[in-house]
Amino acid sequence: MYEWSDEHLMLQQAMRDFVAKEILPIKEELEHGDLPPYDVLRKLYSTFGMDEMARSTFAKRIAHEKAVAAGEPVEEKPSRHGGGDAGYTLIPIIELCRHCPGMVTAMGVSVGLTASAIQAKGTIAQKERWVPELLTLEKVGAWAITEPNSGSDAFGSMLSTARRDGDEYVLNGSKTFITNGPYADTIVFIAKLDEGNDPKDRKVLSFVLDRGMPGLEQPKPLRKMGMHSSPTGELFLTDVRVGRDRLIGETEEVSKGGRDGAKATFQQERAGVAAMSLGIIEQCLELCVQYAKERVQFGQRIGDFQLIQQKLAKMEVARMNVQNLVFRTIELSRAGKSMTFAEASAMKLYSAQVATEVALEAVQLHGGNGYMAEFQVEQLARDAKVLQIYAGTDEIQTVAIARALLA
Amino acid sequence: MNIVVCVKQIPDPADPGALDPESKTLKRDGKLILDESDSYGVEMALQLVGDSGEVTLVSMAPNGEVSGLRTALAMGAAKAVLVSDDALKGSDALTTAKVLAAAIGKAGEYDLVLAATESSDGYTGVVPEQIAAVLGLPSVTFAKAVSVDGGTVKVDRQTEAGYDEVTCPLPAVVSVTAGVVEPRYPSFKGIMAAKSKPVDQLALADLGIEAANAGWAGAGQEIVEVAAAAQREAGEIIEDDGEAHAKIVDFLSNLKVI
Ligand SMILES: Cc1cc2nc3c(=O)[nH]c(=O)nc-3n(C[C@@H](O)[C@H](O)[C@H](O)COP(=O)(O)OP(=O)(O)OC[C@H]3O[C@@H](n4cnc5c(N)ncnc54)[C@H](O)[C@@H]3O)c2cc1C
Ligand SMILES: Cc1cc2nc3c(=O)[nH]c(=O)nc-3n(C[C@H](O)[C@H](O)[C@H](O)COP(=O)(O)OP(=O)(O)OC[C@H]3O[C@@H](n4cnc5c(N)ncnc54)[C@H](O)[C@@H]3O)c2cc1C
Numbered sequence: 191m192y193e194w195s196d197e198h199l200m201l202q203q204a205m206r207d208f209v210a211k212e213i214l215p216i217k218e219e220l221e222h223g224d225l226p227p228y229d230v231l232r233k234l235y236s237t238f239g240m241d242e243m244a245r246s247t248f249a250k251r252i253a254h255e256k257a258v259a260a261g262e263p264v265e266e267k268p269s270r271h272g273g274g275d276a277g278y279t280l281i282p283i284i285e286l287c288r289h290c291p292g293m294v295t296a297m298g299v300s301v302g303l304t305a306s307a308i309q310a311k312g313t314i315a316q317k318e319r320w321v322p323e324l325l326t327l328e329k330v331g332a333w334a335i336t337e338p339n340s341g342s343d344a345f346g347s348m349l350s351t352a353r354r355d356g357d358e359y360v361l362n363g364s365k366t367f368i369t370n371g372p373y374a375d376t377i378v379f380i381a382k383l384d385e386g387n388d389p390k391d392r393k394v395l396s397f398v399l400d401r402g403m404p405g406l407e408q409p410k411p412l413r414k415m416g417m418h419s420s421p422t423g424e425l426f427l428t429d430v431r432v433g434r435d436r437l438i439g440e441t442e443e444v445s446k447g448g449r450d451g452a453k454a455t456f457q458q459e460r461a462g463v464a465a466m467s468l469g470i471i472e473q474c475l476e477l478c479v480q481y482a483k484e485r486v487q488f489g490q491r492i493g494d495f496q497l498i499q500q501k502l503a504k505m506e507v508a509r510m511n512v513q514n515l516v517f518r519t520i521e522l523s524r525a526g527k528s529m530t531f532a533e534a535s536a537m538k539l540y541s542a543q544v545a546t547e548v549a550l551e552a553v554q555l556h557g558g559n560g561y562m563a564e565f566q567v568e569q570l571a572r573d574a575k576v577l578q579i580y581a582g583t584d585e586i587q588t589v590a591i592a593r594a595l596l597a
Numbered sequence: 598m599n600i601v602v603c604v605k606q607i608p609d610p611a612d613p614g615a616l617d618p619e620s621k622t623l624k625r626d627g628k629l630i631l632d633e634s635d636s637y638g639v640e641m642a643l644q645l646v647g648d649s650g651e652v653t654l655v656s657m658a659p660n661g662e663v664s665g666l667r668t669a670l671a672m673g674a675a676k677a678v679l680v681s682d683d684a685l686k687g688s689d690a691l692t693t694a695k696v697l698a699a700a701i702g703k704a705g706e707y708d709l710v711l712a713a714t715e716s717s718d719g720y721t722g723v724v725p726e727q728i729a730a731v732l733g734l735p736s737v738t739f740a741k742a743v744s745v746d747g748g749t750v751k752v753d754r755q756t757e758a759g760y761d762e763v764t765c766p767l768p769a770v771v772s773v774t775a776g777v778v779e780p781r782y783p784s785f786k787g788i789m790a791a792k793s794k795p796v797d798q799l800a801l802a803d804l805g806i807e808a809a810n811a812g813w814a815g816a817g818q819e820i821v822e823v824a825a826a827a828q829r830e831a832g833e834i835i836e837d838d839g840e841a842h843a844k845i846v847d848f849l850s851n852l853k854v855i
Binding site: 242 | 782
């Protein structure tokens with residue numbers, strides 16, 4: 191794949207029309223008010239039949255799994271992506287990120303991370319119970335691993351615990367920086383099984399919680415630098431009792447002590463970041479080219495100054511590189527393959543860095559206007575920065591790449 | 598019920614290109630898109646047929662262009678007939694209507710033909726009536742609402758004062774005004790399906806039209822001159838000194854709008 195197909199372009203145009211009509215008029219409330227993004231995201235899903243498609247894709251995949259479980263002969267597992275084309279997943283991300291990257295974070299954590307965590311390791315009954323409504327956004331999902339004292343070292347210093355009590359588990363702990371935390375209906379809560387053993391030997395288990403369970407608190411959103419259209423919050427659990435039916439996989443026998451389930455989830459997140467970066471870069475570049483043609487100083491368009499031209503050229507290089515990474519993701523998925531963990535890390539590291547660089551240079555190119563909230567580059571620069579922090583920091587991606595190279 | 602919708606594919610108005618200095622017509626070498634004016638006809642047709650019929654698109658465009666047709670197919674139309682032929686270069690409105698009328702004859706059984714009142718690029722606003730004349734069908738223009746009851750179509754026809762209620766027997770040609778329905782977005786499924794929907798590509802010979810009667814050769818119309826549109830005059834700014842409302846009222850009553 192070296193360019194978008196006609197269908198991709200049609201989808202892109204339809205998304206742009208939707209954004210212009212449904213999102214831009216309420217953007218102020220999404221980005222600077224307290225309007226949660228879920229209703230307009232649901233409208234996006236129903237308008238384009240994404241909900242219906244997600245339901246039918248899920249039904250096909252679950253039928254496949256049941257056939258496998260029953261030992262029946264089966265064909266290849268149906269793709270996660272509608273029509274087997276990851277472009278249909280990534281183009282909406284790109285187009286939304288031109289204006290409201292936060293909405294993508296909120297959407298991605300719900301339909302991506304949370305649903306995937308259950309889909310990857312859950313039992314068939316658990317999938318049927320929680321996944322369809324997450325995939326259609328009828329229910330908002332959150333995926334909670336980070337804690338006040340445990341971020342990059344997610345497993346090492348995790349303090350949240352699960353203790354056995356008869357047939358049940360009792361869950362305790364605090365989570366923070368949890369996307370959708372304040373509004374989530376379905377929460378994947380990651381904790382260590384406390385058997386009185388050394389914390390570093392404890393198994394990591396994931397539980398599915400529902401909003402309103404006794405002992406579960408979901409306080410209001412935290413204030414943050416950017417991504418305002420994505421509510422982020424804390425979770426507090428005090429003696430939350432759950433049955434085994436809420437333990438993902440319904441077994442404590444988790445491979446690699448439960449550390450690989452979360453890892454697979456990280457990987458998927460990383461491909462999404464490349465598409466987000468592309469949306470931010472494309473928008474910044476377009477705004478900058480326009481501004482460079484219009485803004486006059488010293489009697490000429492600022493685009494005539496070589497130092498401004500250099501900024502534009504570097505943005506174009508970034509756009510081409512990140513677009514190629516997105517194309518590669520689409521091609522790999524079409525071929526039924528996926529990136530290695532290190533390659534996904536490299537893609538995430540590079541895309542996040544150039545998106546931030548481009549957005550900051552876009553502010554610079556706009557001068558004082560660029561620092562004003564009235565100009566969109568101000569928002570995109572604040573939003574882009576988080577791409578270097580969540581889904582594994584730049585430093586953690588670097589470590590993963592180097593580790594693979596030196597292995 | 599089956600409906601045929603005439604859809605014109607035009608240069609993107611956001612990037613309209615240029616006029617050919619020689620023929621003074623719009624250059625149409627690049628990619629063409631669905632004329633927004635026609636998206637209303639497509640939507641209306643889809644609403645009218647519901648689950649009990651098919652919408653077929655008919656278009657005349659250069660270079661085998663299908664991009665605009667794919668958009669309407671993604672919205673839900675079932676199939677399309679496209680007429681594309683080098684000999685059509687230079688065709689005027691009447692030739693266009695003759696070609697479209699012949700193409701409608703290749704679109705299968707139909708009860709109703711819809712078109713827009715006028716296209717966004719040419720906007721002569723005569724093609725639908727000419728099609729009706731060529732086909733010998735009744736023609737209703739400026740439709741803002743259309744319903745079908747058995748063998749008749751009922752149209753609310755926009756007038757300066759309001760609207761007329763018009764009925765006429767089917768089949769008929771009805772041209773609809775812009776903005777009267779909300780064109781749907783193509784769904785993901787629709788976009789995926791559009792690629793494999795049939796587009797019947799025809800040349801002049803397939804329609805039994807002689808090249809000598811089409812294109813430049815057959816044009817009864819000629820574009821003799823192209824003049825730049827007059828510059829818009831600067832608006833009048835009224836500073837509010839407490840009496841601005843009175844000046845605005847005077848201004849508007851001078852225009853006879855209040
Ligand atoms: C002398 C002359 C030379 C021309 N030469 C060329 C040329 O070389 N190349 C060229 O591309 N055009 C050329 N044109 C433009 C011509 O072909 C117009 O498309 C035609 O006159 C229709 O005019 P309109 O768009 O104003 O139709 P209108 O009457 O404004 O259109 C009303 C509706 O009719 C339907 N309709 C109209 N045209 C089409 C169509 N082509 N396909 C499907 N539905 C349609 C649509 O629903 C449209 O909204 C020329 C015109 C003239 C007068
Ligand atoms: C907007 C937003 C949304 C989020 N959403 C979620 C969510 O939905 N669910 C969830 O569980 N978490 C979420 N997070 C948390 C996010 O994943 C963590 O913030 C991130 O993993 C970093 O952890 P930390 O904040 O504890 O930083 P720390 O790990 O304390 O890092 C501090 C600094 O030290 C560096 N560092 C750490 N270890 C190393 C090392 N080994 N080598 C070199 N440098 C190192 C880091 O790179 C960083 O620069 C979100 C965060 C934000 C900001």
